[in-house]
Amino acid sequence: MVFFVLSGFFVGGSILSRGDHFRFANYLLARLSRLWVVLIPALVFTYLMDQVLADSYPQILSGEYYSILNSGPYPSKEYSSSISTFFANAFFYKKSTHLYLAPMGHFGA
Numbered sequence: 001m002v003f004f005v006l007s008g009f010f011v012g013g014s015i016l017s018r019g020d021h022f023r024f025a026n027y028l029l030a031r032l033s034r035l036w037v038v039l040i041p042a043l044v045f046t047y048l049m050d051q052v053l054a055d056s057y058p059q060i061l062s063g064e065y066y067s068i069l070n071s072g073p074y075p076s077k078e079y080s081s082s083i084s085t086f087f088a089n090a091f092f093y094k095k096s097t098h099l100y101l102a103p104m105g106h107f108g109a
Contacts, residue, residue: 036090043089 015022054061060069 040090043086047086 015027050061059065
């Protein structure tokens, strides 16, 4: 709750401090760039770790230990490591009425 109050205070304060110079496009660009600075490295790290686990411990990624770990992939669900899935996750595009893009990697959520 405190996070949302402080977040609203700082975001609202930054908008009000700009007054007549506020542009929604500039605000949106700044906001997305702050998100992507963290998101893109996280997606790359997830992809790399997924590849290491797939090579080193394939039994974990096959869902064999799902009941023990209570986490990880379901044994019967398909996952994707394609470039289109990477960009879909990077642009926050997961589901649509016409297209479904799977979570990235074996642990995708």
